[in-house]
Amino acid sequence: MNKVEITDGVYWVGAIDWNLRDFHGYATPGGTTYNAYIVKDSKTALVDTVKAGFFDELRSRVEAVTDPSTIDYVIVNHVEPDHTGSLPRVMEVACDAIVIATEKGAEELPMYYDCDGWEIQTVKTGDTISLGAKTLSFVETPMLHWPDNMVTYIPEDRLLLSNDAFGQHIASSKRYADEVPEILEEAATYYANILMPFSTLITKTLQKIGEMGLAIDMIAPSHGMIWRNSGVGDILEAYRGWGSAESNDTAIVVYDTMWGSTEKMASAITQGIIDAGFEVKVYHLRKSEWSKIVREILGAKILLVGSPTINNGMFPSVGGFLTYLRGLRPKGKVGSAFGSYGWAGGAVKAIAGELEKTGVTVVDPLSVKFVPGADDLTACAELAGKVVMQARQI
Numbered sequence: 001m002n003k004v005e006i007t008d009g010v011y012w013v014g015a016i017d018w019n020l021r022d023f024h025g026y027a028t029p030g031g032t033t034y035n036a037y038i039v040k041d042s043k044t045a046l047v048d049t050v051k052a053g054f055f056d057e058l059r060s061r062v063e064a065v066t067d068p069s070t071i072d073y074v075i076v077n078h079v080e081p082d083h084t085g086s087l088p089r090v091m092e093v094a095c096d097a098i099v100i101a102t103e104k105g106a107e108e109l110p111m112y113y114d115c116d117g118w119e120i121q122t123v124k125t126g127d128t129i130s131l132g133a134k135t136l137s138f139v140e141t142p143m144l145h146w147p148d149n150m151v152t153y154i155p156e157d158r159l160l161l162s163n164d165a166f167g168q169h170i171a172s173s174k175r176y177a178d179e180v181p182e183i184l185e186e187a188a189t190y191y192a193n194i195l196m197p198f199s200t201l202i203t204k205t206l207q208k209i210g211e212m213g214l215a216i217d218m219i220a221p222s223h224g225m226i227w228r229n230s231g232v233g234d235i236l237e238a239y240r241g242w243g244s245a246e247s248n249d250t251a252i253v254v255y256d257t258m259w260g261s262t263e264k265m266a267s268a269i270t271q272g273i274i275d276a277g278f279e280v281k282v283y284h285l286r287k288s289e290w291s292k293i294v295r296e297i298l299g300a301k302i303l304l305v306g307s308p309t310i311n312n313g314m315f316p317s318v319g320g321f322l323t324y325l326r327g328l329r330p331k332g333k334v335g336s337a338f339g340s341y342g343w344a345g346g347a348v349k350a351i352a353g354e355l356e357k358t359g360v361t362v363v364d365p366l367s368v369k370f371v372p373g374a375d376d377l378t379a380c381a382e383l384a385g386k387v388v389m390q391a392r393q394i
């Protein structure tokens with residue numbers, strides 16, 4: 001196995017999960033990677049490990065660089081098992097290694113693993129470990145996206161080992177972002193589905209990193225591709241925009257339908273949005289990947305959600321999607337609810353309530369009895385116009 005040296009003395013030793021199709025609810029049709037790095041100097045550090053089941057791949061890559069038993073430090077930037085699942089097996093081989101984690105990380109590790117016999121040292125922002133010519137410098141990033149998170153910075157290499165931040169779920173034989181087309185799109189989908197609830201914190205953390213004056217030539221996350229050259233500026237700028245909820249003149253229409261009435265309303269609303277001058281994207285919730293819809297919502301100003309009433313409430317697909325979306329807390333959206341009903345409504349009111357709890361500004365929800373007629377379809381187009389007018393004020 002060839003070594004993959006990303007900068008002088010720093011090696012990628014991760015694993016490629018070609019077959020992952022779901023990451024706790026986030027669809028990953030392109031798989032993912034679990035990136036780990038060996039930093040080799042007078043002393044040797046392993047930064048992060050890989051998911052359980054991928055230890056042999058990690059071990060083979062480490063062995064191409066160094067004898068695993070000589071690892072002095074194992075840096076646990078984040079305890080989530082996709083990065084620590086192989087830690088117990090690593091510690092069987094690197095039995096003299098010291099585990100480095102934040103205080104929260106050190107609290108969490110024994111809840112996942114039998115840590116008897118491990119030496120665990122805690123670090124906080126500003127702490128450093130010298131490996132010889134290279135220094136590991138730690139910055140805590142709590143709630144990005146667990147309480148334990150931190151990142152590791154190597155000032156001599158201007159290299160940020162950022163764990164989940166700046167990652168993407170994509171499996172590839174390539175290692176660098178500039179080698180993979182549409183990589184920013186992958187990063188956006190990852191941000192929307194994992195990091196969007198923490199946008200305010202992300203903005204503050206980027207400011208903190210700026211204030212600390214960390215010069216960065218390379219960002220090596222623990223999922224997906226490594227950012228180098230102009231890609232570093234690109235991903236930092238993208239995070240700044242996503243973190244501050246920058247959005248385009250775009251509307252997202254999502255819906256489900258029973259006998260086609262709500263779908264007719266969705267079509268009339270869609271045309272109304274086009275006529276009002278916004279771009280629009282439309283998704284049937286049982287035919288579309290929710291992770292992709294959420295990515296589109298990240299950059300849109302408008303969200304309209306439709307469902308027929310079934311058993312006095314909304315369709316299960318719509319309810320499930322709204323539950324997923326509420327947890328992700330998108331910011332700065334205007335929207336509405338629409339749908340058809342037979343003898344008693346319920347879905348539209350329930351959707352409007354969920355959108356409001358999610359933080360969406362809801363404009364004039366619209367219900368139609370049984371099948372929409374010409375006047376109803378005109379009302380749909382008018383609703384679209386009102387929502388666009390409100391969104392233009394954002």
Ligand code: FEO
Pocket residue numbers: 078080082083145164222223
């Ligand atoms: Fe990639 Fe939060 O784990």
